Amino acid sequence: MASELSADPTDAELLAAHVAGDPDAFATLFARHRDRLWAVALRTCGHAETAADGLQEGIVAAFRRAESFRGEAAVTTWLHRIIVNACLDRLRAEKVRRAEPLPDDLDEAERPHHTQADPRAADPAEQSLAGERRRQVLTALGTLSAEQRAAVVLVDMEGYSVAEAAQILDCAEGTVKSRCSRARARLAVLLAELHGVDADVSAPTAPDGNPPGPPDVGSLASRGPPADTAAVD
Structure with a gap:
């Protein structure tokens, strides 16, 4: 028998209700987090x-494996882990370096409910410059391995902590830091031109032991996924 849900159920309550047989609970849970899950999948894969x-x-997989959830992490962390792993499995299976350009409507596909107007949107020059910067950032992200990109997407673009990203990626925190460190070092070199500075690959490390991150990569690329996949972690 399906469990009885409250008026505003938590994620854990929805998942428990689904396990108990509620036919609508999982759909409600997915709808609640659909946009962010899609954004992570899109940026991780780099191709719609x-x-x-x-x-x-x-x-x-999450629908079928809901009974395996033990509450050791947040439901959202559990969902992101399954989605990211499914995307990484796809990339590893394909082993294809995609070279085709991103579709023009990819930004809208990633942010279907965006309604706030950008004051610069009416300025064609600003819009063109922003679009070119975003394309360069996404191209740079596309040079990373799938594993490095997943770590950078979660930490630098989605705002997860290293500990949360480690849970999602099912690896050690040190592995996440290492992947982010290598990714940031590469991106710093590739994106230095965007800011008219020379990249210093021997720059001192940040307080957390990682090289300084690339300039504003999160904000520059926040409206689009990476454009490619690469082979080396």
Whole structure:
């Protein structure tokens, strides 16, 4: 028998209700987090078709494996882990370096409910410059390995802590730091031109032991996923 839900159920309550047989609980849970899960899948895969397949496979896996949730992490962390792993499995299976450009409507696909107007949107010059910067950032992200990109997407673009990213990626915190460190060092070199500065690959490390991150990569790329995949972690 399905469990009785409160008026405003928590994620954990929705998942428990789904396990108990509620036919609508999982759909409600997925709808609540759909946009962010899609954004993570899109940025991790760098291609809308692959991301859609990864998201679908991940959601089916979460639906079927809901009983395995033990409450050791937040439901959102558990969902992101399944989705990211499904996307990484897709990328590893394909082992294809995609070279085609991103579709023009990818920003809108990632942010379907965005309504706040950008005051610079009416300025064609600003819009063109912002678009070119974003394309360069995404191209730079595309040179990273899938594992490095997943770590940078979660920590630098989605705002997860290293500990949370480690839970999602099911690896040690040190591994996340290492992947982010290597990714940031590469991005700093590739993106230095955007800010008219020379990249210093021997720059001192930040207080957390990582090299300084690339200039504003989160804000520059916040409206689009990475454009490519690469082979080396």
